[in-house]
Amino acid sequence: MRIALDPGPRDGPARVQLLADDGAPAGPVEVLADLAAVAALEREHAPRWVFARPRAYRRLLEAGVEVARAHDVELVEGLVVAAAGRYGQPHGLAAAVARLEGREPEPDPPDAGDGPPGLFEAGPAGDELAGVVAVHAAQQRALAAAGPAMRLLAAAESAGALVAEEMTAHGLPWRADVHDRLLTDLLGPRPVLGGRPPKLAALAEAVTAAFGGRPVNPDSPAEVLRAFARAGHELETTRSWELRRVDHPAVEPLLAYKELARLHAAHGWSWLRSWVREGRFRPEYVVGGVVSGRWASRGGGALQIPRAVRAAVRADPGRRLVVADAAQLEPRVLAALSGDHALAPGEEDLYTALAAREFGGDRAKAKLALLSAMYGQTSGGAGALLAGLRRRFPAALAYLEDAARAGEEGRLVRSHLGRTCPPARPGHEQPAAARARGRFTRNFVVQATAAEWALVLLAELRQRLRAAGSPARLVFFQHDEVMLHSPAEAAAATAEAVHDAAATAGRRLFDTPVRFPMQVRIVDGYDER
DNA sequence: TGGCATCGCGCC
DNA sequence: AAAGGGCGCGATGCCA
Structure with missing residues (x-):
């Protein structure tokens, strides 16, 4: 069951409407006395909540309401628009409604999906709920036609919106x-x-x-x-x-x-002074803010916290930080994508294993070779290292080179679940521009698939914590790394949930022997190994 | 004074 | 021969 939600203006009523799974209205529009009423509906029906944008969930959190599942219409619209080869075209609710009605969409309002509170509430009067319902129904048709991978991507992207808002609300402990x-x-x-x-x-x-x-x-x-x-x-x-x-x-x-x-x-x-209040750093995460599906952040450089200050990230008394990062995620993703499983034989350090087999035990050399292959680098001695890789892992290299060629020829490439790269821009036929686009698409297929693995990991982890009634909270996410703030006595179980979620994420994306191990540490400070 | 491009470097 | 993917952000320097 699904329920469309318009949280309404800050001091006004929220409205909801029951939907069938295909998005068709299954009941009348109902006005809620307050957002707390959402909690009752959540308990009673456990629906997938359909709302316009992440900030709708921020309103729920401010009212003390958490939900399990969501469909974020503007985030999904971004995926659908890109899949049609129109990355970057407007994908806000108003634009999506305009397209449905055969009108030319206006540019998205600034900070679509985010921005200062009140921006949208003060916007042109329109029936926001009706728009959400109509666009969602169209998206359900598009997702059904695209297949289960796109449906998983839409669900994962939407789950990301829930996690992002919850992480901002909880804040990263900062001394x-x-x-x-x-x-x-x-x-x-x-x-x-x-x-x-x-x-x-x-x-x-x-x-x-x-x-x-x-x-x-x-x-x-x-x-x-x-x-x-x-x-x-x-x-x-x-x-x-x-x-x-x-x-x-x-x-x-x-x-x-x-x-x-x-x-x-x-x-x-x-x-x-600007960013830490009452022992918490609360960055704003921008889900889907990067073409590859990685998150971006706004304010405070949340995704660039330098090592030099990480000691300031410390658990509260009686709590621990559970810091987990996916080990060599991108080459493992490449191995799974290309079917070249020899590239990632087990859970051991992938670069060390590769170095032992091909690069005379030189781990740094093995890492440089693989990263160069995924980034399209050939200078600095990388070209010579590539030959060894190509001989040993022809399928993996062919996968990358196909993606690069697609880019050079102006074609689109897609991630494993179907996130689509931006179309080529005019001028891409120029040799230098074509090569640059080839490097971009070569990297896109890996980076975007790694990003969706990480999204699924987050969603699975969040689901496990909720199901177990865990007191641990997700407080940070950075591409291939998650951090939880957990009561000390629950830290071991939290770490187990991370391992479990990672294994499940691998299975949900791929039918592959490639493993996606997490390195998990339970520490007081982010600087501790 | 404010907007904008560039540089340079932090993170993955 | 040469060709390094994705970001955010602050300082500088130029311009209107």
């Missing part, structure tokens, strides 16, 4: 005092009036001194290039890997400066 201590250790005391912290100021002066005393702003690539040019070093860029090859006394303080300045600018005291 501001620990973070502050880390910053002070690395940068010196926080400057009271802004400006550079002591250690950064000292390094900037050291750079200037190394260039003979003429002031050089190390934050300005242009100035740094000019300074090196005056010293007789013509550089292309000021990237650290290029600087490292230069023999000049300014290099060492400059590299040290860049590393610390990065920390200060991106995750320093102002970040802490």
Whole structure:
């Protein structure tokens, strides 16, 4: 059973309508006294809730209501539009309704699916619930025609919306005092009036001194290039890997400066002030925000938390962090996709196993070879390594090369479950553009399939925790890694649920002997191995 | 002053 | 011969 839901304006009534599984209305529109009434319907019917966008669920969470299953109309519309070769065209509810009615869709409103509260409530008066019902019915027809893989993808994407909103609501445990201590250790005391912290100021002066005393702003690539040019070093860029090859006394303080300045600018005291409240970091996740189906995030750089500050992520007293990451997910996905099972023979470290068989025990070399194959890299010695891979894993390499060729020829590629890449843009016939698109589609098939494996893992894990009445909460998700905040006594069971969910995710996507092991650690701090 | 492109680097 | 996928974000530098 399905129930369409319009949570309504913030101070107004919510409305619901019972639907058959094909999306046809199975009852009248009903007005709910409040969102808490949703909880009663959830207990009574355990339906799949059909709503317009993730923020609808945010409203439920604010009212203290969690649900088990959902169909997110705007997220699914994105999948359906892309599958028709029109990635990037409007997929908000209003646009979907317009298409159904044979009108030209308007561009999506800014931040479709997210954005500040009130944006949509204040939007043009329309029957939101009727739109949700009509578009959902059309999507059910499209998904039925596309097959079970697309239906699984739609369900997983929608489950992702539930997880994302719940993770934001719970927040990532973040110890501001620990973070502050880390910053002070690395940068010196926080400057009271802004400006550079002591250690950064000292390094900037050291750079200037190394260039003979003429002031050089190390934050300005242009100035740094000019300074090196005056010293007789013509550089292309000021990237650290290029600087490292230069023999000049300014290099060492400059590299040290860049590393610390990065920390200060991106995750320093102002970040802490902006993003951590009452011991929690609450980023906003953007489900399906990346073409490959990976999540993006808005605000706080949630998916780029540097290792240097991870010690600040600490479990509350009496709790533990259960941190799990999928081991070598992308090459395992490639093995399953291509049927080249020899590439991923078991649960052991895939690169080590590969190194032993092909690369003289050199794990780094094996990893570089595989990543190069999946990214389309051939420089830096990668080309020579590819030959060994191609000889040993012809099916896996052929899979990637087919995807690359499809891209170069302007065709579409799809993930295992049917997420579709954007169409080629005009100009893709130019050789350089064609090769770039080939690298993109080569990577897309793997990255997008890995992303949907991870989505299914999340959905399965969430379902297990709910079924068991677990007190553990999902608090972080980053491409191939999940973190839970769990009472200490439940941590072992939580870890088991992760392993179980991972195995199930593999089975739901593939009929394959390839395994998808998770490395799980139960720790107090995110920095602990 | 604000918008925008570029650079550079953090994460996967 | 050369060809590295996907992001977010802050600082700089240029422009209106």
